[in-house]
Amino acid sequence: MEIKKGIAVSPGISIAKSLIIDSEDYRIPRRAIASSQRLTEIQRVRNAFKDAAGELTHMEVAQSQEGSGKIKDIFAVHLRFLHDRSLRKKVTDLIQDDLVTAEYAVSTVLREIASHFTEVKDAYISERAADIYDIERRLLKQLLGKTREDVGRLTHEVVVVARELSPTQTAGFNRQFVKGIASDAGGRTSHAAIVARSLGIPAVVALEDLTEYVRGGDTVIVDGNRGIVIVNPDEETIAEYENYSREFVELEHRLDTIRQKPAVTRDGTRITLMGNIEFPDEAEVVLQKGGDGIGLYRTEFLYLNTQREPIEQDHYEAYARTVRTLKNRPVVIRTLDLGADKYTQSKRFAPEPNPFLGLRSIRFCLQNLMMFKTQIRAILRASVLGNVKIMFPLITNRQELMQAKMILHDVMEDLDDESIPYNRDIDVGIMIETPAAALTAYVLAQEVDFFSIGTNDLTQYTLAVDRGNELVSTLYSAADPAVLRLIRTVIQDAHKAQIDLSLCGEMASEPEYIMLLLGLGVRTMSLSPPMLPEIKQIIRSVTLEDCNRVTRKVLGMSTERHIASYLRNAAREILPEAF
Ligand code: PEP
Ligand code: MG
Numbered sequence: 340m341e342i343k344k345g346i347a348v349s350p351g352i353s354i355a356k357s358l359i360i361d362s363e364d365y366r367i368p369r370r371a372i373a374s375s376q377r378l379t380e381i382q383r384v385r386n387a388f389k390d391a392a393g394e395l396t397h398m399e400v401a402q403s404q405e406g407s408g409k410i411k412d413i414f415a416v417h418l419r420f421l422h423d424r425s426l427r428k429k430v431t432d433l434i435q436d437d438l439v440t441a442e443y444a445v446s447t448v449l450r451e452i453a454s455h456f457t458e459v460k461d462a463y464i465s466e467r468a469a470d471i472y473d474i475e476r477r478l479l480k481q482l483l484g485k486t487r488e489d490v491g492r493l494t495h496e497v498v499v500v501a502r503e504l505s506p507t508q509t510a511g512f513n514r515q516f517v518k519g520i521a522s523d524a525g526g527r528t529s530h531a532a533i534v535a536r537s538l539g540i541p542a543v544v545a546l547e548d549l550t551e552y553v554r555g556g557d558t559v560i561v562d563g564n565r566g567i568v569i570v571n572p573d574e575e576t577i578a579e580y581e582n583y584s585r586e587f588v589e590l591e592h593r594l595d596t597i598r599q600k601p602a603v604t605r606d607g608t609r610i611t612l613m614g615n616i617e618f619p620d621e622a623e624v625v626l627q628k629g630g631d632g633i634g635l636y637r638t639e640f641l642y643l644n645t646q647r648e649p650i651e652q653d654h655y656e657a658y659a660r661t662v663r664t665l666k667n668r669p670v671v672i673r674t675l676d677l678g679a680d681k682y683t684q685s686k687r688f689a690p691e692p693n694p695f696l697g698l699r700s701i702r703f704c705l706q707n708l709m710m711f712k713t714q715i716r717a718i719l720r721a722s723v724l725g726n727v728k729i730m731f732p733l734i735t736n737r738q739e740l741m742q743a744k745m746i747l748h749d750v751m752e753d754l755d756d757e758s759i760p761y762n763r764d765i766d767v768g769i770m771i772e773t774p775a776a777a778l779t780a781y782v783l784a785q786e787v788d789f790f791s792i793g794t795n796d797l798t799q800y801t802l803a804v805d806r807g808n809e810l811v812s813t814l815y816s817a818a819d820p821a822v823l824r825l826i827r828t829v830i831q832d833a834h835k836a837q838i839d840l841s842l843c844g845e846m847a848s849e850p851e852y853i854m855l856l857l858g859l860g861v862r863t864m865s866l867s868p869p870m871l872p873e874i875k876q877i878i879r880s881v882t883l884e885d886c887n888r889v890t891r892k893v894l895g896m897s898t899e900r901h902i903a904s905y906l907r908n909a910a911r912e913i914l915p916e917a918f
Contacts, residue, residue, distance in 0.1 A: 634865020858890025
């Protein structure tokens with residue numbers, strides 16, 4: 340049994356067999372085996388070679404029938420490799436001599452051969468390295484029971500284990516079968532984590548070297564409440580967790596009973612609680628969980644699941660569906676936040692050296708006007724169907740905001756020319772998620788109807804800590820006094836300018852921050868839909884007076900450690916079951 344501690348990013352408990360998925364250039368970690376396991380591993384190698392050869396023969400036959408000679412030749416070369424006894428012997432010798440897993444031995448031997456090919460000057464021969472990598476992948480697929488496509492075609496429950504997951508991979512998971520997620524890399528606010536939370540799949544990230552301890556098919560417990568992953572638990576631990584899981588489900592059911600009650604403090608202040616969504620079908624979940632609307636629709640996810648660039652009608656249909664589901668409740672549609680970890684890097688000829696500081700979000704849109712205008716047209720067309728607001732992300736200065744607004748007006752004029760109806764008075768807002776925007780909030784407030792504070796990026800950019808990098812995850816905290824000071828400034832500036840203010844970063848999904856946010860003056864929050872009942876319960880359990888007292892105390896503290904532990908204790912008193 341191996342217990343690993345990481346960061347809990349999506350609540351809940353899951354116990355299932357592991358399914359390991361990798362990114363294609365990821366090297367299988369070295370994992371030692373006991374000498375008694377040698378024969379089992381060698382047998383696994385034999386089976387993998389046999390099954391991979393079987394799969395290829397099948398494909399070769401299919402190709403012969405369609406008559407594609409070149410591809411057939413390639414398959415024939417691959418098959419020769421798979422039938423080569425000396426190759427198989429090299430792999431099994433490595434297991435015998437070094438006591439390593441089958442997947443490690445396969446990967447090591449094949450990559451060594453590939454590197455010899457690469458060193459040869461002759462282009463024809465050096466290109467054969469790609470064939471060897473392909474054979475390696477095919478064998479690993481057999482050994483690890485994986486491939487990305489398999490995740491989409493699962494027939495039994497699994498815990499997905501990976502070195503790192505992209506938002507796209509996570510968004511493609513089938514919730515019916517993917518019961519838990521555990522990864523070496525990632526942070527609480529990395530986009531893959533946000534998607535896991537939205538899908539309601541328990542997840543733990545930043546486990547650093549978990550993949551060195553798990554083999555495909557091992558039993559794994561994911562404790563998404565406490566940030567723990569247990570590999571091959573003993574029976575006592577499994578029983579303990581089954582119990583804990585039942586209690587947690589009961590708590591969730593109890594919380595569900597308050598979902599149609601208002602989020603109102605004990606002394607009568609009504610708080611607006613909205614949901615963050617990535618896909619239109621989550622809109623229904625927001626309503627089921629008792630949300631008052633959608634405070635953040637991350638529209639860029641429309642790009643992440645398709646092979647082609649969405650056209651205006653794709654945008655329109657997604658927005659129209661969401662707005663109709665919400666029936667006049669507010670829907671804040673954020674314009675595309677592409678770039679950084681989302682979509683654009685893999686499409687670029689050369690990746691950006693610092694993508695989070697690069698051509699991301701509104702900057703990307705302002706350089707891709709056709710795409711930006713297409714989206715704005717669709718948002719405006721959907722605006723007649725309900726209570727739609729438009730929001731620009733990652734604004735850093737007034738000039739950028741004015742450019743975005745100018746484009747919005749250009750699109751309005753185009754629609755006027757074409758007599759297409761839209762809401763001319765649509766509310767226009769921005770996300771405050773850079774220190775520059777927070778510090779000039781009083782200027783920006785003159786130009787918009789609302790602010791929404793994006794604490795995920797605001798924390799990352801204020802503290803200079805990559806939100807998805809597990810190596811610095813302990814430094815990433817919205818409880819840092821620098822971040823809190825900026826949040827307070829933004830709230831005060833919004834109130835002075837009498838514009839609406841909401842907070843939509845993950846901070847609003849974390850129970851320990853709720854009293855502080857209310858004390859700072861936040862009255863609208865948007866959060867991950869599964870967390871709505873729990874946050875509502877906290878709001879219904881406090882008075883504003885409690886919150887103001889907590890906030891005064893926090894503002895007098897000078898270190899993140901003190902603030903975080905004080906807030907945790909204060910929240911624990913109110914909702915002990917949640918901790
Ligand atoms: C944020 O940065 O806080 C935010 C809500 O936006 P995203 O997480 O999509 O970057
Ligand atoms: Mg952001």
